[in-house]
Amino acid sequence: MKNKTTKKQKIRTVLVGVAASPGYAYGPVLKTERRKFTLDPSAQPTSTLAAEEKRFRKAVETTAKEIEELKKVAIERLGEDEARIFDSHLMMLKDSMLLDPIVESILKGAHNARWAVHSTLSGLITQMENSKNEVLSERASDLKELYNRLLSALDESVPKRAPKKSNGPSLLVAHELTPGMLMTVDKDNVLGFATDIGGRTSHISILARAMQLPAVSGLRNISNLIEEDDMLFIDGTGGMVILNPNEDDLNRFKEKLSVYNKQKQELFMMRQLEPMTLDGKYITLHANIELPMEADSVLDFGATGIGLYRSEFLFFRKGAPTCEEQTHAYSHILKKLSPHPVVIRTLDAGGDKLVSDISATDEANPFMGWRSIRVCLSRKDLFKEQLRALLLASREGHLRIMFPMISSLNELREAKALYQECRTQLLNEGVELPEVKVGCMIEVPAAVMMVDALAKEADFFSIGTNDLIQFTLAVDRTNELIANLFEPHHPAVLNMIDRTVRAAHREGIPVCVCGEMSSDPLSTLVLVGLGVDELSMTPWSIMECKKIIRSVNYEDVKATARAVLKMDTADSVNRYLRQKYLQMIIDLGISSFITSHDVKNPMDKNA
Amino acid sequence: MQSKEIVVTNKLGVHARPAGMIVDITGKSKSDVSLEYEGNKVNAKSILNVMMLAITPGSTVKFTANGEDEEQVLAQLEQLFRDNFHEEQND
Numbered sequence: 001m002k003n004k005t006t007k008k009q010k011i012r013t014v015l016v017g018v019a020a021s022p023g024y025a026y027g028p029v030l031k032t033e034r035r036k037f038t039l040d041p042s043a044q045p046t047s048t049l050a051a052e053e054k055r056f057r058k059a060v061e062t063t064a065k066e067i068e069e070l071k072k073v074a075i076e077r078l079g080e081d082e083a084r085i086f087d088s089h090l091m092m093l094k095d096s097m098l099l100d101p102i103v104e105s106i107l108k109g110a111h112n113a114r115w116a117v118h119s120t121l122s123g124l125i126t127q128m129e130n131s132k133n134e135v136l137s138e139r140a141s142d143l144k145e146l147y148n149r150l151l152s153a154l155d156e157s158v159p160k161r162a163p164k165k166s167n168g169p170s171l172l173v174a175h176e177l178t179p180g181m182l183m184t185v186d187k188d189n190v191l192g193f194a195t196d197i198g199g200r201t202s203h204i205s206i207l208a209r210a211m212q213l214p215a216v217s218g219l220r221n222i223s224n225l226i227e228e229d230d231m232l233f234i235d236g237t238g239g240m241v242i243l244n245p246n247e248d249d250l251n252r253f254k255e256k257l258s259v260y261n262k263q264k265q266e267l268f269m270m271r272q273l274e275p276m277t278l279d280g281k282y283i284t285l286h287a288n289i290e291l292p293m294e295a296d297s298v299l300d301f302g303a304t305g306i307g308l309y310r311s312e313f314l315f316f317r318k319g320a321p322t323c324e325e326q327t328h329a330y331s332h333i334l335k336k337l338s339p340h341p342v343v344i345r346t347l348d349a350g351g352d353k354l355v356s357d358i359s360a361t362d363e364a365n366p367f368m369g370w371r372s373i374r375v376c377l378s379r380k381d382l383f384k385e386q387l388r389a390l391l392l393a394s395r396e397g398h399l400r401i402m403f404p405m406i407s408s409l410n411e412l413r414e415a416k417a418l419y420q421e422c423r424t425q426l427l428n429e430g431v432e433l434p435e436v437k438v439g440c441m442i443e444v445p446a447a448v449m450m451v452d453a454l455a456k457e458a459d460f461f462s463i464g465t466n467d468l469i470q471f472t473l474a475v476d477r478t479n480e481l482i483a484n485l486f487e488p489h490h491p492a493v494l495n496m497i498d499r500t501v502r503a504a505h506r507e508g509i510p511v512c513v514c515g516e517m518s519s520d521p522l523s524t525l526v527l528v529g530l531g532v533d534e535l536s537m538t539p540w541s542i543m544e545c546k547k548i549i550r551s552v553n554y555e556d557v558k559a560t561a562r563a564v565l566k567m568d569t570a571d572s573v574n575r576y577l578r579q580k581y582l583q584m585i586i587d588l589g590i591s592s593f594i595t596s597h598d599v600k601n602p603m604d605k606n607a
Numbered sequence: 608m609q610s611k612e613i614v615v616t617n618k619l620g621v622h623a624r625p626a627g628m629i630v631d632i633t634g635k636s637k638s639d640v641s642l643e644y645e646g647n648k649v650n651a652k653s654i655l656n657v658m659m660l661a662i663t664p665g666s667t668v669k670f671t672a673n674g675e676d677e678e679q680v681l682a683q684l685e686q687l688f689r690d691n692f693h694e695e696q697n698d
Contacts, residue, residue: 088627091634091654098655124655131661142623 010230010244015219017194019239020205022540023214023264024257025192026233026250029226030170039118043110052106056113059153064093066149076292076332080314080321085142092146098124114154121147141175171232175223192216192234194241196223208236209540212297216241263589268543271302275546281554283528285545286343286536288514295333295342298539302546305340307462307536308402308514309333311386312349320382326389334397341398343462343512343536345441346386346415348372348404367467367476372405377414387422391433400437402462407444409453415440416457439509443467448496455507462536463500465515469493488517489573491565494526498565501531512536521548521585522577528554529561544590551588608673611681614665617691621662623654625692630654632683638674 044052071086092098098120105116121143128140169189175196193208193215208215214236226232226243233242233253237260242249275285286307287298298306314321314329321329334342349371363369376383390401403415419438426433439460442448444467455461469486470477472493477486487493497513504511512534517523519541527535528549535545560580564573615621621629633640633651642651642660649656651670662668672680 084627085624087631088623088654091627091630092623092658095653095655097653124659127659128661 012246012249013225013243015222015225015241015243017216017220017222017239017241018218019236020193020217021208021213021215022237022260023192023212024233024235024237024253024260025171025214026245026253026257027191027231028168028170029173029228029230029232030190031173031223031226031228039115040112041115041119044112046110049107049110052111052113052116053103055154056102056106056116059113059117059150060093060099062153063146063149064090066153067093075325080325080329089142089146092143114151117147117150117154121150171234173223173226173232192236194219194222194232194234196220212300268302270543270546270550271300273546273550275302275549277528277549277552277554277557279553279555281528283532283549284512284534285542286341286512286514286534287539287542288536289333289539292329292332294539295336299337299340301539301542303340303539303542305398306333306337306342307512307534309342309344310348311344312347315347315349320385323385323389323392326386327392330390330393330399331396334393334399338397341400343400343402343439344390345402345404346373346383346390347376349375367470373403373411373415374405376403377411377418380418383415384418384422387419388426391423391426391436392431394434394436395432399434400439400460402460403438403440404464405443405467406440406454407446409450409457412440412454412457441514442500443471445472445496448499451500451503452506455503455509458509460510460512461500461504462512462514463497463532465493465497465513465517468496468515469517472496487570488520488523489526489564489577490570491567491573494530494561494565494573497527497532498530498561505531510534519545521545521590522574522581524548525552525557525581526561526564526577528552529557529559530565531558531561547588548585548590551584608671609677609681610669610671611685612667612669613685613688614667615662615688616664617688617694618664619694620664620666621657621660623658625687625694626654626657628687628692629657629684632680632687636672636674636676636680638672638677638680640670640672640680643669643671 067086067089071083074083074086101120102113102116105111105120106113109116111119125140125143125147128143169191171192171194172190173194177193177195190211190213192213195215195217196219197217205215205217214234216234216236216239219241222241222243231244233245233249235241235253235256237256245253275283277283284305285303286305287294287301287303288308288310289295289298289306290310290313295306295309311326311330314326330344333344370378376386387401390399393399401419403412406412406415416438423433437459439458439462440447440454441462441464442451442454443464447454448468451461465488466477469475469488469490473485473487473490475482475485477483501511510533511531513527513532514536516537518527518535519537521544524535524545525548537545560577564576567573567576617625619625629642630652640651641648642657643649644660644662644666647660649660651657660668670681670684672678
């Protein structure tokens, strides 16, 4: 026989999941879990047992140190909340339900330490996996992580084998990206991610986008289907993977990849280019971020600062973070961005999430309830702690502080007075502080009506379009029955924005828009035309936004804005904008247009 | 000795992180604390014991505390469950 293919035929499988991060990749698979350890169940001589126990205790110590280290990295990369899982791992490690049986297995069962660990933990893992609760049976992964760590730590006496290096860059496949795995990912050797679970908002998505790698999640059972020598094609734009693709697939992949790379390259070339209209009007483009680690890559996306850092991420855990923890997180972001500005929004969350020592009553109307600046002004202890941390961090870069949900001049004054109090206190302590601009969000209709007064006392405005639309139109957009009423181009909303911009410019202060609206292509043009100075959006929208800005004349979009302000209905605004700019946007190849607009207004098509 | 029945309202049930939060409270308490679920009663100071119960969302559990701060520890636990272990419940 001439043909000597000994490899067994690989089966082509197509799996559909969630498009977690755009892009395409093809390569060998790297399975994350599973590592084989040599195990010896035989009885050990009694004389060695005490030494075995000692070895085990030492392995526990080593493992605890490892987890502490991971926890530190996790706090830095993902924040305090996600790092909590490592506290659970440490508790398991100290749990007598785990330690006692292992020690007993060594001393009474005369097993070596590794077998004792293996047999005890395997028992627990099996018990967990057999649980009728599906979620919990999945969560056996925590114990498995511990199992791997302990056995690895016991490997020390054996000549340490270098961890099996992947054959060059590969695709990471896992049931779920655990915090531990995320912290040890070698950025240069990963082409993309595919996981069984996780949605568009999960960490794999945020992380992959920050790393600019394609990812598909929600694939259900890919981690069981694949084998180590499988090849995988990931389509992170479409949310699909092909296991062991055939020639046709690969040709199509190459085509898609070259188009994608060309687009991406083109966009990245634009990183150097200024976000300036054809007739020379400069629009500042900033990034919105949630995790401290996202700060690492925003400059790569062409942002020249951070327009919104949502500080509440630090607070979503038990008990408020200390002043030191907060200072550390803020400093990290400020240092990364320096000398570019970073706008940090003070706590903007429902009271129930922040304060655990008072019983949170179920609010009938939480969006209009005890939240945001209202919580801060009634819990001054928390607020002052945050302001102090912000001021301490301000020495590391260019900080701007922003108060959310201001609905009256009194609130702004009170918040500013507390800020001054903290500042004076620090100055009295001998801390030198740079100037810090203090502004507020405009997201409540009352603030728009009183915007002239607010403009005299704030250093800048940031319009939170999501809340402004919701409150202006009285539409709860989480309610599916009325979701179609959530209309950013409603003339009422556009006139609110116009009023805010005019008041701000009269007082010589800048206006930013930091809601989702700023990254919608048609809305971008209207906002620029209305005179908005800065747009802040998710990092991966920035380059497309830049492309749009560079394709229009400021005088022209100004005329457009004037025209739509006079219109009576959102329908006529949308029709007008589409007629004027749709073709241009399609010609520019702006992909987000299709998803953000056509899906939102399906009825509009016939108009 | 005091007991309290609590409904599990978070989306994922008592997996590793919530279990850690429970033990964070019980571990600091001076009282003996036990947790009862579907006829199994375990020491609530052991994270593995708590995890192994595989408590599902929507079920009811019973904590029993015995000691000088028994009232306080039960109140803290109740609050923790009511806060859904600070998990995001939307999505």
